[in-house]
Amino acid sequence: MLGNLAVQALSGLASAASLFLVAAGLTVIFGVTRIVNFAHGSFYMLGAYLGWTLATNLPRGHVPFWGGVVLAAVIVGLVGVVVELLLLRRIYKAPELFQLLATFGVVLVVQDAALWIWGPQDLLGPRAPGLRGAVYIFDSRFPLYDLVLIGIGIAVFLLLWLLFQRTRFGILVRAATADREMVGALGVNQRLLFTGVFFLGSALAGLAGALQVPRESVNLQMDLAIIAEAFVVVVVGGLGSLPGAALAALLLGQMQAFGILVFPQITLVLVFLVMAAVLVVRPYGLLGRAPAGHAASLHIVEPPIAPLSPRGRLVAAVALGLAMLAPLVLADYALVVMTEICVAILFAATLHFIMGPGGMASFGHAAYFGIGAYGAALLVKHLAAPMELSLLAAPFAAGIAGLAFGWFCVRLSGVYAAMLTMAFAQIAWSTAFQWVAFTGGDNGILGVWPPAWAVPKPVQAWGALVLCLGGAFLLRRMIFAPFGAALRAQRDSVLRAEAIGIDTMRTRWFAFAIAAAFAGLAGGLFAFTKGSVFPTYMNISRSTDGLLMVLLGGVQTVTGPIIGAIAYTGLHEQLLRLTDLWRAVLGAIIIALVLFFPRGLAGLGAKQ
Amino acid sequence: MLRVTELHAHYGRAHILQGVSLHVRPGEIHVLLGRNGAGKSTTMKAVMGLVPPTSGGVEFLGQPIAGLEPFEVARRGLGYVPEERRVFAELSVAENLEVGRRRPREGLAPWTVERVCAVFPSLAAMLKRPGGRMSGGEQQMLTIGRTLMGNPCLVLLDEPSEGLAPVIVDRMAEAVRALRDEGMSILLSEQNWHFARRVGDTASIIEKGAIVWHGTMQALLADDEVRARYLTV
Structure with a gap:
């Protein structure tokens, strides 16, 4: 009994460790750049796939295995830098929802890239050398590798703590998290800071992914599965707070571990219920603070919406009439x-x-x-x-x-x-x-x-x-x-x-x-x-479908969602028929849209 | 040293600066006087690049700097002390100073934590304290010190006396004059006339986004009519 509880607590710690690695990167990136990075889960998945490739291709042994893990993390960090340089750097001043959508575009592109490179099947990697066995705690078995994972989690936390407390880079990151405009006015080039933070955050996600390879199979669902949990950790801990992320990861890890014993049916619900409860009591998370200076606003101030012009009404009436007649002639x-x-x-x-x-x-x-x-x-x-x-x-x-x-x-x-x-x-x-x-x-x-x-x-x-x-x-x-x-x-x-x-x-x-x-x-x-x-x-995908339709059409026009829904559904339908890589194409279209038409299609029409 | 010509700036549709021109000479304290909402802070922000100027020129050390990003302006030697202070609340005093630290500038004695503490002795005892747990006066000293750590040639001081107790205002005036005596050029915005008259060498008066008067502090002291028209509430 005692052994069972101890093992359960330890496996809670092990999942907290990997959750913390992912969430730490996400929270640091958000703190400095104010970007809610949906693609963070994709970086985690990339880390896992790269870790798998390196672990299966490099010779066996301690040095190649751990070297491969670190290399996977560094490569993912560099991928993060590329995404930051090519995409996010251009949209730091865009409304948050557009940034979110752009990163969701990256999610779609990475999904298809991974499918294309590694195929649809689940991949099982080799166990970590020398860590196949288990330790016995009061007669209960606990995997040795998970114990190492807990150690790595603690070590990374301490290293990050040192980085943020003792180095100039860390101090600048903390200062920028509080007030990035002031940091710029003091002569700090924020671009370098942002890129640096992106490297660090993405590499942490990649590290977490690569460390999962000996524990579970690598698959294409890892990205959205982890990002939902990482969001919960980051939001419960307080956006931008590293200790908050650690605390929330511990809380969530233990809750999942013991939740399975007590309420096996609702483990998934439990996590989100706790998040809702925390946010109601502490709207900025356990250790978070209200953002200073730049209030989080999600809409652009626009001129008041106007009713349709007589011409617009005519167009709408004709379109509606045609639509009503269409079922008489169209095929099934x-x-x-x-x-x-x-x-x-x-x-x-x-x-x-x-x-x-x-x-x-x-x-x-x-x-x-x-x-x-x-x-x-x-x-x-x-x-x-x-x-x-x-x-x-x-x-x-x-x-x-x-x-x-x-x-x-x-x-x-x-x-x-x-x-x-x-x-x-x-x-x-x-x-x-x-x-x-x-x-x-x-x-x-x-x-x-x-x-x-x-x-x-x-x-x-x-x-x-x-x-x-x-x-x-x-x-x-x-x-x-x-x-x-x-x-x-x-x-x-x-x-x-x-x-x-x-x-x-x-x-x-x-x-x-x-x-x-x-x-x-x-x-x-x-x-x-x-x-x-x-x-x-x-x-989540269906929720983002809706967001895409609305943003495609333009948020601040009344006809926008109609145009957006038609355009998006039509596009989706066509892409599905034309190509297997429809996600990548869709992702690329989303990214291009955010980059070039931040007001949506209807906004484009209204401007001309 | 700093020359602003016909500077215009907007917040959305509101036309805040409607042609501000002023000139700060090396080693002097130039006071930008004006009532609340006249455009003092916006002038500072426009010079720094924090509010993009819509037209007009800013020349610093003979180089045009309008349109540069704030960090580039700062690196050229223009220090900025914001009105709201904007201390990093969760960082310690020493860390706040570290954020401001930049490479020494040729020909100027480099600023260090020790030197900042010599100007503001009360900071020396609280280097480890979080910036958020300081009094308003201490925070004001910290923000000035933080900017000095960047080794600027000219400092934009936005209303340093605002919200401070009279004793602290006196100490602030001494510190500002001491800085000038060490050769620092300062553009200081102020609505507190008693503070301004004690520290200023020259002055400009801004009203509704434009400069309506400029001259030496002695001339302004002598001109009761101008003061009555633009400065009394």
Whole structure:
């Protein structure tokens, strides 16, 4: 018993060690550059793949093995430098969401690059030389390598501590974390500092990845799996705080280790619940501080949105008329794409509603899409409810979830709010994934078919057109209604909005819930057109799909999300048909977009 | 030494500087006087490159520096002490000074921690204290010391007396004059007339983003009418 507990605590420490290595790099990079680097998980994955290649190709022995680990870390550090020099350096002044998207573009490119170089299969590396065995603690076995990993974690923490306390580079990094403009005014070239920090942070991620090779197989899912956990560690610890990252990694490692013993069903949920709880009590994390000088703002100040001009109305009416006639002539495949586009438009419009007029960021909007889809599908599966009733239930389920999650999210701002929305989406995703008896887990729920009258594709296309465009239209009306005016007022200035009697928190909260409800409707429709639901409906990729549509269209235009949804869904569809490397192409397009058209496609049109 | 000609700057659409011209000669303290919101701090920031000037020229040691990045301006020997002080709160006093340290400049006696402590003796006893746990006066001394560690030829001092107790203001005035006596050139912005008259050699008055008067401090002392028009609240 005692041995079991000790081993459990030690394996918690071992996972805390690797989590700390990844999170330390992420937090240091954020502290100095203020970039939330989604690609950090990709650097971790690259480290693992490079570590595997070096470990399998170099001769056996202590020196080649550990030399390979260090070499992998250095190479990944250099990759980080290249990304910083070519991409991030150009967008340090862009709004945070664009930076996030750009780094997500890097994630997609790295995923396909890894697939292309190393192939789709899981790779098993050799064990570390001389560390195959186990030690016995009160009769319980504990892998020797994990013990070494704990030691490495502690050693790296101490080295980083020395670096930040005792060297000029470290002092400059800490100063820049607090106030980088002042550091520049004192004659420090920030570019060198940023590049240096990127090297350090990326190399740490690479080191963590390479150190995983003897423990587990290397695969293409490592990047997003680790980045979600690393975000939690960094946010719980406080963005930019190294001791905070260490503390949070310890906390999380132990929680996962003992969570498996106590609540094996909800280990994934537990992690994100703790994060939500910490953020509500301490909005800047355990050891974090409110950022000074440069407040985290996620929107650009734009001229007020205007209703459509008469010409715009005419164009919209003609487009709508054509769309309504299209099901009469189009083939089934085209109608499926059209239905998907309609669902995407509603989904993008709901996300735009909170981001544009609301001024809030959501990194987990897929949660409400997915909860709507699952709400409808579960009614069908467990209660054999008819489609009409299930479709009605979808927005209710998502709206209630929006009220519950939104209550927390609207209390935070900037990156922290975005991270909290992501945490809630991960909670929803983990529930669908782990609660196999109720949700079917990874296999999803199949057989969510519409009744006979709604099976023909034209009927589905018309249904989607009416419900989705109707929903988007209602949202649009709301933006111009008094509620929308209040929403936009609090976005532009919370203080001034409060001064004229607007309850800003409640306004944001209701907007969040309304958007969630409509996203749920989109999800419910999607479930019936596909005939099934899966946990992927609420994963990070789907949330970023929504973000891409909104940003592609331009955040501060009302027609933006519609254009963005059509463009993105069309592009996605075409890429899937044309090339196996569609992720890389998509990633490259995202990067190019952020670099060259930071106002989105609709903004481009408006400018000319 | 520092010559600003017809400098314009905007914050968004607001036209803050509407043609500021001034001249600081080697070894003198030039005081930029003006009421709250007249454009004193923005002038300093525009010279430093922290607010990009929209038009006009800034010449330092005979070289144009408008359009350079703040770190390049600083490296050419222009030190900047911000009004808000911007001490790195979690760094110790010694570390704050280290952030400011730059290579010695040819022909100038290099600044060291010891030399800074000689000018501001109270810093010597608190080198290990975090910057966030100091009084306003101590933080002001630290920011000036931090800038001096960069071995500047000219220092932009933005309202050094703001929010300080009268005793500390006196000490600050002594320190500023001592710096001038060692050969440092200083452009000092101030709305506290009593502080300004004690340290300034020459002065300019800024009003609504433009210079409305300039001359020697003696001339300003003698001109009650100008002072009444531009400086009294």
